[in-house]
Amino acid sequence: MTEARMLGVLGGMGPLAGATFMQRLTLLTPAQRDQDHIPTILWSDPRVPDRTAARLSGGEDPLPALMRGIRGLEAAGCGAIAIPCNTAHGWFEAMQAQTRLPILHIVEAAADELLRLGVTQGPIGLMATKGTLAMRLYQDRLESRGFEVLVPSAEEMDRIVMPAIDGVKANRVAEAYAPLAEMAVALAARGARAVVLGCTEIPLGISAGPPLPFPVADTIDALARAAIAWAKPAG
Structure with missing residues (x-):
């Protein structure tokens, strides 16, 4: 090198x-x-x-x-x-x-991470802040690479994702695992082949508990x- x-x-x-x-x-x-x-x-x-x-x-x-x-x-x-x-x-x-x-x-890095994980096409779950979703930072770039992007509903964002992100920011990291894992599992159940952790607080919460049984693209990594x-x- x-x-x-x-x-x-x-x-x-x-x-x-x-x-x-x-x-x-x-x-x-x-x-x-x-x-x-x-x-x-x-x-x-x-x-x-x-x-x-x-x-x-x-x-x-x-x-x-x-x-x-x-x-x-x-x-x-x-x-x-x-x-x-x-x-x-x-x-x-x-x-x-x-x-x-x-x-x-970071979005291009996440797309490359999906390829590293062996996920080259198909539906992809996306967990992120409301701002990231509204700006379509991931949807447009991943769709241009041939992925279909599945996102939480507005109700799930308000009830699950944003409170968990806020919890990590408040140093309540362990408490964030259960809701974030619940949301990731729900996206996988809807057909996602992998889930992109598209907010850098989300990998912190997910890493506080057992690994998920499907590929996740950690945007910090x-x-x-x-x-x-x-x-x-x-x-």
Whole structure:
């Protein structure tokens, strides 16, 4: 492998997801010693305004706060940026237009993760925030790759998914497992061959209990693998 390049991580959305991304990046990196790991700078700023509220209910625009983090990572000498928050990718084009650094796209990473899991077609379940679903961040990209995307109903979003995400953000991680597993199993029962955990709080809840009996695309791990591929390309 060639020498690793400096990775910038725009985190804090939420803080536990960003911290977990750093852990998973470390554990997934092929390394024998400290020096084999990827030099990384984490910009964890939980003050970024709520992304779902910004899209659905006229909340404060998060773009200025996102760009503040990107400018900090630029100044630190990073060569690319990973953002372990799915809903923030609703501002992907606006962020990418304002920086020279490549931003690794979490949805593309998740699509590649499905292929790594051997899921190349058919119905796919998607669990995500209301904002991510409303912006069709996953539906459009996965459908362009030939997948059919199954999502929770509005009632399931209100009763199951969003409360579980909020629970993880409030550090009640273990409590989130049962509702999130219930929703994933329901999507599988509707024909999903795999379930994409399309909010970086969701893998944290799912990992708090027994593994699910079908493939899941963990977007934290998917983004970590994309970051490793960028930082240490084969050659």
